[in-house]
Amino acid sequence: MSFFGFGQSAEIDIILDGQDTRKVAEIKTEDGRKEKHFLYYDGESVVGKVNVTLKKPGTKLEHQGIKIEFIGQIELYYDRGNHHEFTSLVKELARPGELSQNTSYNFEFVQVEKPYESYTGTNVRLRYFLRVTIVKRISDAVKEKEIIVHTLSQYPDMNNSIKMEVGIEDCLHIEFEYNKSKYHLKDVIVGKIYFLLVRIKIKHMEIQIIKRETTGTGPNTFNENETIAKYEIMDGAPVRGESIPIRLFLSGYDLTPTMRDINKKFSVRYYLNLVLVDEEERRYFKQQEITVFRKAEKVRKPIQQAAYQGKHALKQFQSNSTQQQANSDEES
Numbered sequence: 530m531s532f533f534g535f536g537q538s539a540e541i542d543i544i545l546d547g548q549d550t551r552k553v554a555e556i557k558t559e560d561g562r563k564e565k566h567f568l569y570y571d572g573e574s575v576v577g578k579v580n581v582t583l584k585k586p587g588t589k590l591e592h593q594g595i596k597i598e599f600i601g602q603i604e605l606y607y608d609r610g611n612h613h614e615f616t617s618l619v620k621e622l623a624r625p626g627e628l629s630q631n632t633s634y635n636f637e638f639v640q641v642e643k644p645y646e647s648y649t650g651t652n653v654r655l656r657y658f659l660r661v662t663i664v665k666r667i668s669d670a671v672k673e674k675e676i677i678v679h680t681l682s683q684y685p686d687m688n689n690s691i692k693m694e695v696g697i698e699d700c701l702h703i704e705f706e707y708n709k710s711k712y713h714l715k716d717v718i719v720g721k722i723y724f725l726l727v728r729i730k731i732k733h734m735e736i737q738i739i740k741r742e743t744t745g746t747g748p749n750t751f752n753e754n755e756t757i758a759k760y761e762i763m764d765g766a767p768v769r770g771e772s773i774p775i776r777l778f779l780s781g782y783d784l785t786p787t788m789r790d791i792n793k794k795f796s797v798r799y800y801l802n803l804v805l806v807d808e809e810e811r812r813y814f815k816q817q818e819i820t821v822f823r824k825a826e827k828v829r830k831p832i833q834q835a836a837y838q839g840k841h842a843l844k845q846f847q848s849n850s851t852q853q854q855a856n857s858d859e860e861s
Contacts, residue, residue, distance in 0.1 A: 537583060537590040539628070541661050541672035543597075545577040554677040557649045557783075559606075566677045569657075575599055575638040575676070579622060579661050582631045593664040595623040599638045601645070601678075603794045604654045605744055607751070615792050616642065616657075625664075645791050646680040646823070651753040652744045653795045680786060682822035684711050691720075695803075695815045702726035705803060707775070707817070713824035714784055718801070720775035724767045730808040734763040736775060737802040738782065739816070744795040757799075758782045779821075787821045 545551070545567055554568040569575065579597060583590060601616030618641065622634040648655040657678050663670040688709040696702035707720040722734075738758040744751045763773050788797040799821050805813040 537585050537588040539584060539590055539663065539670060540582045541663070541670060542580040542582070543577060543659055543661060543672060543674040544580065545575070545674075545676075554679065556647055556677050559649065559654065564675070566675045568677050568679060569643065570679060570681065571643045572640050573643075575641055575659070577636060577659075579634045579636060580631070581628060581634070581663070583628060590628040590663075591626075591665070592623070592628065593625045593666065594621065595634070595661070595663050596621050597634075597636050598660045598662075599641060599657075600660060601643065601657045602655075603792055604656070605794065606652050606654075607744075613792065613794060615644070622661075643678045644680075645678070646786055646788065647677045648785055648788065648791075648797065650742045650795070650797065651755065652742060652751055655791065655795075679823055681825040682786065683825055684820075684822065691817055691819075693815065693817065696726065697729075697813070700726075700728045701805075701813070705815075707801065707819075709819075711820040711822060712779060713822055714786070715780045715824070718775065718777040718779065718819075722762070722773040722775065722803070724769055724771045724773075727767055727769050731763075731767060732806050732808050733761060733765070734767075734773070734803070734805045735759055735761045736777060737804060738777075738779075738784075739800045739802050740784075741798045741800065742795065743798070746793070757784065784821055786823045 548567065552568045553565045555563045555565050558564055579595075581595070597620050599616065599618040600614055603613045603615065605611070605613075618638055620636055620638070622636065623632075643657060645655055647657060657676050659674045659676070661672045688711050691707040691710050692704070693706075694702070694704045702725040704723040704725060705720060706722075707718060709716075709718075712718060737756050737760075740755045740757050742753045742755070744753075758777070760777050762775055767773070784799070785797060787799060788795070790796055798818060800816045800818050803815045803817075807813075
């Protein structure tokens with residue numbers, strides 16, 4: 530009867546602990562839409578429960594076991610058949626048997642390692658998800674729930690500026706400077722361009738942010754360049770000795786952190802591309818790689834905790850002062 534669709538079936542729901550208070554984040558899908566899922570970080574436990582609801586009350590559901598998996602995988606679009614799993618954890622929720630009523634199972638994956646950030650690109654996708662499987666004789670019942678993982682980085686205050694000279698002999702000589710080489714996702718790129726020699730008729734100049742996604746290795750390497758931002762910094766011909774300021778806000782653009790050699794499958798790098806166009810529509814450009822990272826938010830201590838710590842520190846200070854006074858009296 531089950532084979533012809535008349536047997537028992539069930540709905541599976543995965544409920545994560547703290548859903549009401551947990552942050553959500555957006556990520557692009559393959560077709561360019563945006564989805565929201567709950568946000569997790571590396572080392573954070575993934576805890577919740579699985580609800581199994583029988584569709585036909587009074588009818589039993591036979592199964593060969595129920596399990597939940599936490600999976601992190603990389604999918605290369607040109608190699609759809611192979612999913613490369615870099616994290617795979619399994620917990621058994623129920624041994625083979627039968628369900629006669631709606632049932633809930635608690636699960637906990639403690640301090641799970643999530644080494645990479647969730648990412649959807651042109652040729653590759655890195656995703657984390659929970660998968661519940663009710664194993665049955667003919668066709669398993671499966672339910673997946675996506676989560677999003679963000680990786681946080683903290684770079685030291687010492688962040689070297691970028692200074693470079695570029696030019697065409699006896700025609701053009703410019704010097705450009707960017708204030709830093711590493712920028713967080715909400716940062717501002719500040720810089721200057723100096724014109725030391727101008728003997729060609731420049732029409733306009735712009736700065737671009739280019740994302741380069743590299744997948745595969747060796748002869749099977751694919752590079753995809755995407756222009757994330759274009760920002761015109763000059764319209765008209767410059768003169769020798771002129772200085773053009775640059776101020777580019779990153780918060781308005783759809784950026785991800787820089788990813789280098791992720792699981793030996795792909796990389797995502799960012800470049801600042803300075804482009805000059807002359808009156809004959811010839812283009813001159815110079816690229817410079819930058820590092821983009823996700824900055825950890827500063828967490829403020831709760832007022833009650835701060836007040837308690839302040840009161841505790843005051844008591845400690847008074848106790849030390851009393852002890853010092855007593856020691857001084859004994860010595861005298």
